[in-house]
Amino acid sequence: MMTITFPDGNSRSYELGMSGLDIAKSISPRLSSEALSMKLNGQLYDLNRPINGDAAVAFYKWEDEEGRQTFWHSSSHLMAAALEQCYPGVKFGIGPAIENGFYYDVDFGNQTITESDLGKIETVMLALAKEKRPFVRREVTKEEALHTYTNKGDEYKCELISDLQDGTISFYTNGAFTDLCRGPHIPDTSLIKAVKLTAIAGAYWRGDEHRNMLTRIYGITFPKKSLLDDYLLMLEEAKKRDHRKIGKEMELFAFSPRVGQGLPLWLPKGAALRERLENFLKVVQKAHGYQQVISPHIGQKELYVTSGHYEKYGKDSFKPILTPQEGEAFLLKPMNCPHHCEIYRLKPHSYKDLPVRLAEFGTVYRYEQSGELHGLTRVRGFTQDDAHIFCRPDQLKEEFCKVIDIVLYIFKTLSFTDYTAQVSLRDPKDTVKYIGSDDNWDKAERAIIEAAAEKGLETTVVQGEAAFYGPKLDFMVRDAIGRKWQLGTIQVDYNLPERFDLEYIGSDDKRHRPVMIHRAPFGSMERFVAVLIEHTGGKFPLWLAPEQAVILPISEKFNDFAKKVCHVLNNSDIRASVDERNETIGKKIRENEIKRIPYLLIVGEKEEDADLVSVRKQGAGDQGQMTAVAFAAMLTNEINQQQKPLK
Ligand SMILES: [Zn+2]
Ligand SMILES: [Zn+2]
DSSP states (O other): OEEEEOTTSOEEEEOTTOBHHHHHHHHOHHHHHHOOEEEETTEEEOTTSBOOSOEEEEEEOTTSHHHHHHHHHHHHHHHHHHHHHHSTTOEEOOOOEETTEEEEEEEOTTOOOOGGGHHHHHHHHHHHHHTTOBOEEEEEOHHHHHHHHHHHTOHHHHHHHHTSOTTOEEEEEETTEEEEOOOOOOSBGGGOOEEEEEEEEEEEGGGOTTSOEEEEEEEEEESSHHHHHHHHHHHHHHHHTOHHHHHHHTTOEEOOTTTOTTOOEEOHHHHHHHHHHHHHHHHHHHHTTOEEOOOOSEEEHHHHHHHTHHHHHSTTSOOOEEOSSTTOEEEEOSOSHHHHHHHHHTSOOBTTTOOEEEEEEEEEEOOOOGGGOBTTTBOSEEEEEEEEEEEOGGGHHHHHHHHHHHHHHHHHHTTOOOEEEEEEEOOTTOGGGSOSOHHHHHHHHHHHHHHHHHTTOOEEEEETOSBTTBOEEEEEEEOTTSOEEEEEEEEEESHHHHHTTOOEEOTTSSEEOOEEEEEESSSOHHHHHHHHHHHHTTOOOTTTOSOSEEEEESSGGGHHHHHHHHHHHHHTTOOEEEOOOSSOHHHHHHHHHHTTOSEEEEEOHHHHHHTOEEEEETTTEEEEEEOHHHHHHHHHHHHHHHSOOOO
16 A cells, blocks of 8 residues: 555555556546646656555646646647658657647658648647547667667657666657657546647757757647637737737837847837836836946956856857957947946945945847747847845845835836746755855845745745746736736845955954845836737826827818917927828828827817817727816826826
8 A cells, every 4th residue: 555645734545556547536536537647746747657655646737837738748749649640751859838838849851831731730639639549658768769769760859869868768659659758748638629739930959050940830729628719819819919010000119130130129109118117117216225327238258257147148149249459359248237246346335335226227138049039028139127236145135125116016007917926946955056155045035035925925936946146036927818927037146246256344344245136127128018018908008108199180271270289288298299191080090099099189170269179088989178288187197196106
């Protein structure tokens, strides 16, 4: 017999060799039909694999991230099985689960595949799924694994196997298809009830542009047809909210192939929007004791060798910039931190001076492969709303609380009401790879957890996710259509103070190392604006809107009156302009609505005679007539309500 312990602490005895599925069945038929995978003594494990000793067990269902990951990863095997049936001789790279679904990288050889073939593959997948094919695990030797794939002529799998250690290699078979995989998988394919293959893209083998280009097929699957319908609806809505499309319609930003891929050009309206966001944050930061600094876009290579960034980014990033002077080399800055460390170093610090909080909207450059670039969310040059706090170890918690305050204030003002936070701690079983003393780590980890609790954050704590240089707190927001985005980060760093030999004189008159906190509540201006566009669909709060009102004369005859109205509004700091084009009023309304201008003011003969404007509000229709002065006062009031001053 063996003793199985459940997450609630209860335990029961079972016969040796029973599987997770057997155990689930003994608990309830419902659990056994909904369980997708399990955790066995901390490791993911197949539900249909025998258990051979006492164990702690937790089941994962669709509602759990781990459950969905197992489901989607298993679905990639199902897709591969369908592909092998439809395209004999194809070779496979890797097929992981991703955030929403899965993909498989496939070498189709001489055969071709296009989007129009995806429907056919979906049909085959569903037919195979119905056959209720179990996923059967078999452990093999490295020699046997290599032999299998050498016979099959799949050089990709052979390469993967060569990198594996003997004794830990397993094959999974479902039906006629066998794959090299460490698992786990769902018990059988019949759990997969709905399939959508979403896209085809090119992907270099192992992300290396010097190697073969494979075909990456993306898909998503569900245990219920209705879940797929919901998902497709969400995708449609996401398409409408695509920040690349809206950014163009609102004339916020653009890309020019001549300027270069991944290098956004901020157009006047976008630049003004960004400036408003920056000013908004600057005011908050000033109130929290931050000092604004400015550092150059490049720095001597040595600076980044000192910081360790050269080692991290140097090889895969932009090459050094050389000058006519021999031996002189600069790098585009990948991070602002080294510059701020140098600012800190400029003068001696006493414990009484700390914390020092240096903030900069600093533009950094990191090379991304062209295939990875995406609108404003993946770019090669971006501006971080960066700041570095240099403090004493005993100040960590208070500083974390203050940064959390700033982040929550931003979320509140910009109506991100649904957010969670993740605390990343070090791996308690492997403390060697982390820099900094155990004592400091314990203190910092406790400080973060306490600060998050004090601020009422809904937090998950993950062990082993910390960077080698310190624990951190990350914020995830859920947007208006339920998608998750990672935004701000607050990160403790014991490494850079060491590398830059930063010091302060303590109350004991001795030298001490300050702790450094990196924090960027927006993440980057580019990413934040993208998320904000997708969250609001471009309908920004009034205080942020690029144009708050546009005046639409019914015909050219009323252009002068419209300009007079505009003048009144501009004098009240309302961002307004006149659409003087010789177009029909219907067309002007439509086109300005696409630009998501919150208020449209229509002026014609009636309005001019009465010295009034007819007000239309985006999404709310006709608001009646009023004087320009009354309209300006109404907007000013609305703006003041939105921009709540910081407590
Ligand atoms: Zn697998
Ligand atoms: Zn930093």
